[in-house]
Amino acid sequence: MKRLEYMTILRQKLVDGGLSNEEINDALEFYEELFLDGGYENEEKTAQNLGDPEKLAQQILAENGAVGFVRPQAKMEDVIDPANAQTTPPPRPDYDIAPDNRNLALIVIVLITSVVWAPVGFGLLTGAFAVAFGITAALFSIGCVGIGLVVSGGITLFQAPPVGLMLFGVGLFLIGLSVLVFVPFCKLVVGLFKKFFTWLINLFRKLFNKAGSGKAVSENG
Amino acid sequence: MSFPISAGLLDSMVLAIVEREDTYGYEITQTMRKAVDVSESTLYPVLKRLQKSQMLETYDKEFMGRNRRYYHVTAKGRAQLSDYKSEWLEHKQKVDSILLKETEKRVSEENNKEKEEVLPQEA
Numbered sequence: 001m002k003r004l005e006y007m008t009i010l011r012q013k014l015v016d017g018g019l020s021n022e023e024i025n026d027a028l029e030f031y032e033e034l035f036l037d038g039g040y041e042n043e044e045k046t047a048q049n050l051g052d053p054e055k056l057a058q059q060i061l062a063e064n065g066a067v068g069f070v071r072p073q074a075k076m077e078d079v080i081d082p083a084n085a086q087t088t089p090p091p092r093p094d095y096d097i098a099p100d101n102r103n104l105a106l107i108v109i110v111l112i113t114s115v116v117w118a119p120v121g122f123g124l125l126t127g128a129f130a131v132a133f134g135i136t137a138a139l140f141s142i143g144c145v146g147i148g149l150v151v152s153g154g155i156t157l158f159q160a161p162p163v164g165l166m167l168f169g170v171g172l173f174l175i176g177l178s179v180l181v182f183v184p185f186c187k188l189v190v191g192l193f194k195k196f197f198t199w200l201i202n203l204f205r206k207l208f209n210k211a212g213s214g215k216a217v218s219e220n221g
Numbered sequence: 222m223s224f225p226i227s228a229g230l231l232d233s234m235v236l237a238i239v240e241r242e243d244t245y246g247y248e249i250t251q252t253m254r255k256a257v258d259v260s261e262s263t264l265y266p267v268l269k270r271l272q273k274s275q276m277l278e279t280y281d282k283e284f285m286g287r288n289r290r291y292y293h294v295t296a297k298g299r300a301q302l303s304d305y306k307s308e309w310l311e312h313k314q315k316v317d318s319i320l321l322k323e324t325e326k327r328v329s330e331e332n333n334k335e336k337e338e339v340l341p342q343e344a
Contacts, residue, residue, distance in 0.1 A: 026269075027265065029290065030246055030265050030268075030290070031261070031265070033245065033246050033247060033289060033290060034246055034247050034250065034261055036287065037245070037246070037247030037248075037289075038247060049260060049261060050260065050261055050262055051260065051262065056262050059262055060265070063266045063269075
């Protein structure tokens with residue numbers, strides 16, 4: 001064990017033991033000096049001579065009459081009662097920085113690769129638009145044809161009644177068909193695009209919120 | 222070690238080391254370890270105890286950009302040390318008188334033998 005690690009554990013254990021700051025600093029200065037005077041290259045050996053830092057801390061605590069008073073790491077109530085656990089959140093661990101960095105890196109990657117995926121994405125999007133528009137137009141034209149057939153059927157009815165009747169009927173059929181399909185199809189297409197855009201917006205918002213501040217992460221998560 | 226070091230002995234040895242020359246923690250522990258098997262964690266309370274009872278006082282001295290705590294024996298410490306010394310001498314002689322008696326006898330016997338061997342030649 002090196003000096004830094006040893007001293008960190010020793011300090012933590014003394015603090016946990018409820019020793020006064022003065023006593024803690026006094027003891028830490030003494031042992032720090034032993035490490036420093038022992039030489040950088042002998043730190044492992046010095047630590048070995050001193051023994052387990054936890055035991056040393058216990059010994060120091062005992063000498064100061066503070067033995068037995070050990071601050072609990074986590075209260076039982078905190079573990080059992082979720083309400084308590086929420087009101088006193090544990091200190092943010094250091095590794096929380098990592099996800100933020102990862103998100104930032106993700107954004108950078110997304111931006112760099114946008115050269116590739118942006119045209120593809122736009123192509124697919126406009127394609128979907130075109131298909132939706134085409135089907136809508138087809139339905140509209142079917143409706144138009146239906147109207148045209150009804151009109152011409154009405155006229156032909158007087159010249160050649162059976163043909164006129166048939167044209168009239170087919171026209172009505174087409175109008176009915178287009179209206180029947182057009183309304184739900186429009187609803188479907190509009191719904192799909194709405195969903196797609198809200199998903200896209202949420203995606204970006206999440207991405208930038210996470211990278212922006214740690215607070216947003218805890219709020220989201 | 223068969224013979225445990227008592228608190229009084231530790232105190233007196235540390236006082237003796239510091240009395241020779243003001244010195245710092247590491248050197249005290251190293252000097253002590255040359256003679257007896259004690260760990261640094263044993264010596265820290267000893268030094269604290271001697272400070273509390275005003276036999277030792279400390280001062281900081283800069284060494285390579287950091288502070289080194291030097292220990293100095295007070296007048297009270299000196300008086301205590303001389304008491305310790307005479308006490309130890311008495312203790313040591315008493316122990317020796319029993320523990321080392323046989324050895325002393327044998328040594329004197331050997332000396333006597335040598336003398337006897339020498340004497341007849343002269344005679």
